[in-house]
Amino acid sequence: MKPPWLKKRIPPAQDLEKIKSILRETTLHTVCEEARCPNLGECFSKGTATMLILGRICTRDCGFCAVEHGRPGPVDQGEPQRIAHAVKKMSLRYVVITSVTRDDLPDGGASYFVRTIRAIRSVARTIKIEVLVPDFKGDPSSLEEVLEESPDVLNHNVETIPRLYPRVRLQADYERSLDLLKRSKERYPHILTKSGFMLGLGEREEEVINLICDLRRMGCDLLTIGQYLQPRADRLPVARYIPPEEFEQYKKIGEEMGFRSVASGPFVRSSFHASEMFQNHL
Numbered sequence: 001m002k003p004p005w006l007k008k009r010i011p012p013a014q015d016l017e018k019i020k021s022i023l024r025e026t027t028l029h030t031v032c033e034e035a036r037c038p039n040l041g042e043c044f045s046k047g048t049a050t051m052l053i054l055g056r057i058c059t060r061d062c063g064f065c066a067v068e069h070g071r072p073g074p075v076d077q078g079e080p081q082r083i084a085h086a087v088k089k090m091s092l093r094y095v096v097i098t099s100v101t102r103d104d105l106p107d108g109g110a111s112y113f114v115r116t117i118r119a120i121r122s123v124a125r126t127i128k129i130e131v132l133v134p135d136f137k138g139d140p141s142s143l144e145e146v147l148e149e150s151p152d153v154l155n156h157n158v159e160t161i162p163r164l165y166p167r168v169r170l171q172a173d174y175e176r177s178l179d180l181l182k183r184s185k186e187r188y189p190h191i192l193t194k195s196g197f198m199l200g201l202g203e204r205e206e207e208v209i210n211l212i213c214d215l216r217r218m219g220c221d222l223l224t225i226g227q228y229l230q231p232r233a234d235r236l237p238v239a240r241y242i243p244p245e246e247f248e249q250y251k252k253i254g255e256e257m258g259f260r261s262v263a264s265g266p267f268v269r270s271s272f273h274a275s276e277m278f279q280n281h282l
């Protein structure tokens with residue numbers, strides 16, 4: 001049973017109806033809706049949303065993730081324009097663009113991130129754009145392609161401590177993810193780098209501190225830490241519900257290590273308060 005601090009009121013449906021109808025009309029998907037995120041109303045009302053590009057089928061199968069995995073269909077060529085249209089209609093001030101992992105595409109989908117960024121900027125010049133990218137199988141040219149567009153924030157989540165990768169992120173590689181963050185900072189120091197991970201998968205305190213330390217060594221600027229919640233019965237079980245005080249401790253540790261901003265708490269997700277994290281720490 002979930003502990004009391006994890007009970008959160010889901011916003012009333014009518015508050016979200018306008019946003020949802022725009023998404024339906026443009027046949028787009030937000031991660032916010034897909035993941036039934038408890039922060040959805042809060043983020044939408046602040047003009048922030050996370051758009052999912054490149055389909056809904058992932059070529060990987062991480063143990064914590066509810067996204068369908070398999071062989072994705074062809075890429076929807078009209079998607080960047082429809083996203084731009086929706087962003088304008090929703091009057092978003094901050095948008096996060098993310099994708100499933102597309103190991104089937106030669107560039108891992110980098111060119112679609114580029115097209116989406118360009119399409120959004122053509123209709124909303126002042127909007128802030130965060131890209132939450134996959135690891136592009138470690139291909140530096142795919143990462144470079146995205147960074148050349150100068151997104152405001154480059155986000156790539158490590159998700160968990162390295163010891164748990166075989167169970168949690170089987171097809172990923174901890175060092176490869178760290179390298180992506182390091183390379184981004186070295187190549188484009190003006191772009192803020194961000195990463196995040198979940199607690200509650202069986203990690204130990206010293207492993208969490210080492211992970212925070214590793215991310216800081218890569219020059220990572222922004223950090224998110226949240227509670228893992230099992231999305232479906234066939235996904236990894238929750239090993240432990242972390243009390244809010246422990247999240248606070250990790251926040252303090254991260255700030256002392258020099259992160260510009262750390263969001264740490266049971267409800268924190270990768271894009272939670274993304275706009276505030278960006279604005280407050282320029």
Ligand code: SF4
Pocket residue numbers: 058059060061062065066067069099100101
């Ligand atoms: S790569 Fe991302 S979308 Fe794909 S299964 Fe893993 S967490 Fe889910």
